[in-house]
Amino acid sequence: MNRVTIFDVAREAGVAISTVSTALSGGPGVSDATRARVRGIAQSMGWVPSMRGRSLVSKRAWAVGLLIQRPATVLEADPFFSGFIAGVEAVLDEAGYALLLQFADSAQQVLERLPRWALGGVVDGVFLTDVEVEDARYELVRDLGLPAVAINTPVWHESLCPVSQDTLGGLRELMDHLIRLGHRRIGHVSGPPQFLHSGQRETVWREALAAAGLAEGPLVRGDFTSEGGVRAADLLLRGPEWPTAVVCANDLTAIGFISQAAELGISVPDDISVTGFDGIQLGSYITPSLTTVQTSPQVLGRRAAEVLLEMVAGRPVQPVEVEPAQLILRRSTAVPPRS
């Protein structure tokens, strides 16, 4: 594959390969004249370092991995990953690092692939997303000595550093807002139960109701998709007693919910208020525009990549907390109907 090697450059320049290596890598021990000459020859010969040879001896892969424990279609469905990857890439590119992307069908598959990545020297570090309630990956990366950055997790050890954003504060504000508007029956469409943040959001909803002395509204289990929002609307709005407001676990669910409400002849926000979570772009372009909590996946990606590169370089790191997610009030929420 590789036409011109460091050996060819050395022969052409009449020096030893060690001299070429030193000259090109910028290390000391070679005269400026030689360095310039070698540089010129390497350039003119079109020499490109073989990452294969280089990483074999330098023990660095010059790549980090993102192993997503979901079906690959999540990229389309969940807007978090697109933004996160965008943020990650912005940092990696500058550092000359590449991002290795892979999807896993099951937790089992993740636990099989991480050692292959780590021990096989494929990547120098990994990002861990979608923290689960009982997450075996944390122990694994410690055992492997694999630098890892985890998103929104309280756990922290020598080879794992969290990068987090407080998203629940915004959700509490959202609940307060609904309650202040006068809503008394506030339902919830949750996310998949295996994810930590699904449970957290549900808890915030529950606690806010309790704190306001309100009875617990109806709860429907969703799956973070628009489809799930449609199904939830069918379940909640077919009966006699609707909630006057529904807090959805993410924007896609909320958009599906609003769509199906319209289908059933129920107006948002006149008949029912609906809120989302994530703050995707399209939320401001649908009708009615979506009240939501805006998270910052791109910022999380940037900071996560910065921290991971520090860890790979062997420098000490501290957990990072980015700006809290913000409540965005739009038109999908209003005072409850008179009736």
Place this chain on the structure above:
Amino acid sequence: MNRVTIFDVAREAGVAISTVSTALSGGPGVSDATRARVRGIAQSMGWVPSMRGRSLVSKRAWAVGLLIQRPATVLEADPFFSGFIAGVEAVLDEAGYALLLQFADSAQQVLERLPRWALGGVVDGVFLTDVEVEDARYELVRDLGLPAVAINTPVWHESLCPVSQDTLGGLRELMDHLIRLGHRRIGHVSGPPQFLHSGQRETVWREALAAAGLAEGPLVRGDFTSEGGVRAADLLLRGPEWPTAVVCANDLTAIGFISQAAELGISVPDDISVTGFDGIQLGSYITPSLTTVQTSPQVLGRRAAEVLLEMVAGRPVQPVEVEPAQLILRRSTAVPPRS
């Protein structure tokens, strides 16, 4: 990094490293008894092959690259890439290949990085998306001998194979549909001019108008974003003579257009029909649901990955044509207003 090497396994098993290698790789020349014993020992010692050593000698990186010539935020904005990557990953995973993802700010940067990937042995092949009018990448991959799969391009040579989907047929049907509904002034919000498909879509619009004997409607240059759709609506709907239908270059633009139309008190589809292009999920959940042409980025990804792996393996390949994009009629189109 790698604790236990093939050497350790050989010592433990009392055989030569070549025997271990042969036994584990499944090649002939090793007795079944020895093979089983070596396998067992390697397993129990937790041996994982070093991709560094392996790829150095086998001259394969076990990874392919996707070098996207756009800012990283495109992942959020353009739904094509999410679906495409999902499709690619589904195939790569089965083959044990990984996907290397990188974004480039400029065409220049792409032309610098491709040789580093190819000659550096970082990847075994690449996907080329966002075909441009004059695309220097085609010549480059040929010179590098780098297997490449390009999406929706007519070009084809020994190390470049196209995987395509006819999307323009659906767009022609869409134009016919609008004209049959009775529309006579049909505008267009285009995409960025540097992309080949932007121009192609514009041409289809223009030719359909001409074929129907209609005057060319107003044209606004968009940028594939919702923001662009908002701006286009401002431009087209502020004047005295609206078009009765507007064909947008993609769904996001259409959604932005519809949103801003509503803002201006103009109803879709009663006052004006609006169409999109791409067929994103959310198109069926907004109000009114979006008439669009549904493309298949995920299928393209699957087929592209299959073809690329064939090329990497050195087998001959043929250009692939997937099912044409389909016109999806929803509620954002209707007969033009009486006036």
Place this chain on the structure above:
DNA sequence: CCTTCGATCCGAAACGTTTCCGTGGCAGGA
């Protein structure tokens, strides 16, 4: 003039794997 030292460069080992070729043993045939 001899010693010492720093600067510069060379040679060789090492990284972990695959692959080619050689060697030994054993069985079968003459």
Place this chain on the structure above:
DNA sequence: TCCTGCCACGGAAACGTTTCGGATCGAAGG
């Protein structure tokens, strides 16, 4: 009994780079 041939395995080179210790040479200091 000896030769032939095959099968199983061992030895060693090769991949392309980095790194480390040593060699050479000129200059500076005594």
